[in-house]
Amino acid sequence: MERLDAFMARANAAYYANHDPYADFATAPEISQAFGEVLGLWAAVVWQSMGSPRPVILAEAGPGRGTLMADALRAVTRMVPDFAGALRLHLVETSPRLRAIQAERLPDATWHDAIETLPEGPLLLIANEFLDALPIRQFVRRGAGWTERFVVNGAFVEQSVDGPQLEAAEGEVVEIAEVGQSIVAKLASRIASQGGSALFVDYGPTESAPGDSLQALRSGQPADPLATPGSADLTAHVDFQVLAGVARAAGAVVYGPIPQGVLLTGLGLVTRTGALARSLPPARASAMLRTATRLIEPDQMGRLFKAMALCHPGLPPPPGFAA
Numbered sequence: 001m002e003r004l005d006a007f008m009a010r011a012n013a014a015y016y017a018n019h020d021p022y023a024d025f026a027t028a029p030e031i032s033q034a035f036g037e038v039l040g041l042w043a044a045v046v047w048q049s050m051g052s053p054r055p056v057i058l059a060e061a062g063p064g065r066g067t068l069m070a071d072a073l074r075a076v077t078r079m080v081p082d083f084a085g086a087l088r089l090h091l092v093e094t095s096p097r098l099r100a101i102q103a104e105r106l107p108d109a110t111w112h113d114a115i116e117t118l119p120e121g122p123l124l125l126i127a128n129e130f131l132d133a134l135p136i137r138q139f140v141r142r143g144a145g146w147t148e149r150f151v152v153n154g155a156f157v158e159q160s161v162d163g164p165q166l167e168a169a170e171g172e173v174v175e176i177a178e179v180g181q182s183i184v185a186k187l188a189s190r191i192a193s194q195g196g197s198a199l200f201v202d203y204g205p206t207e208s209a210p211g212d213s214l215q216a217l218r219s220g221q222p223a224d225p226l227a228t229p230g231s232a233d234l235t236a237h238v239d240f241q242v243l244a245g246v247a248r249a250a251g252a253v254v255y256g257p258i259p260q261g262v263l264l265t266g267l268g269l270v271t272r273t274g275a276l277a278r279s280l281p282p283a284r285a286s287a288m289l290r291t292a293t294r295l296i297e298p299d300q301m302g303r304l305f306k307a308m309a310l311c312h313p314g315l316p317p318p319p320g321f322a323a
Helices: 004-018 033-049 067-079 081-086 096-105 178-194 240-249 260-266 269-277 282-296 298-304
Strands: 056-061 087-092 110-112 123-128 137-142 145-152 155-161 173-176 196-203 215-218 221-223 233-235 253-259 305-311
Touching: 004 096, 004 137, 004 145, 004 178, 004 233, 033 067, 033 081, 033 123, 033 196, 033 269, 033 282, 067 081, 067 087, 067 096, 067 123, 081 087, 123 178, 137 155, 178 196, 178 240, 178 305, 240 253, 240 305, 253 260, 253 298, 260 269, 260 282, 260 298, 260 305, 269 282, 282 298, 298 305
Parallel strands: 056 087, 056 123, 087 110, 123 196
Antiparallel strands: 137 145, 137 173, 145 155, 196 305, 215 221, 215 233, 253 305
8 A cells, every 4th residue: 555645756757767758748948949948048137136146046847858958048049148157057867867867968968866965145037847757646535524635556555644724525626735835935035045046837737636647648648647557647736826825934035826828928938939930931930920929828838827937036027937
């Protein structure tokens, strides 16, 4: 018998060690190069608002194939060369297979197994679809008490426990992401004391809501998350409100969550995509413009995905979050 968070951690570690996740799903950096470019320029503007410290740690958590960061570095090298010269690139990645892929695009990077081992000093961190893959626990309201879900032979079993101090209806599932909360708390404390900012882009509701959001993708199709651990990508919705509270308690200023479409529009993704499209043949230009629509429109990824920034208290609102 295995608690759900332990099962999820083990299954995802095996999946990312042995599978190409991009055969199962497409992330925003893989959809459009403009996504990484505008996030790189976001980091450059925040760096300038920090007083342009040299050096500064530029980090990405869960960098996938390295696409986002490669696009970001290309943009800042061209447009903000002072920032490109000041940054020291660090990647948080536990999969040896993905590290090897990232090294082909980002040979100057330094790799870490955890955010906690990033070097001291001012930090700018980007994390796209990182939090959703972190382990969760699930509790179920049963009468006046709680049970917790464990996994046995590909099925849930429940055991009575002292559950969360929350209101819930009979049979309702409440998810708690202890690992994600711990990471955000440590990151917020570091930013508050050493300077910098972190930008999270991930999917989940704007407001906290109970419910079972555990899901799996196998070969691009929804799958049973408990079947054949290690063969599918397991994720759960991010509870941004809880994480925002954790970050504030640790001393950071929190902006958002706001819809991804609002952030990307404010950062000029549509303008950048249009500029890229102008140099292409009509069919390819049209396809590129559709990528911007996919990332921004509310009925596609623009509203499902949210953005949240953690900042040092002395910084102004970061780009895309200003009122």
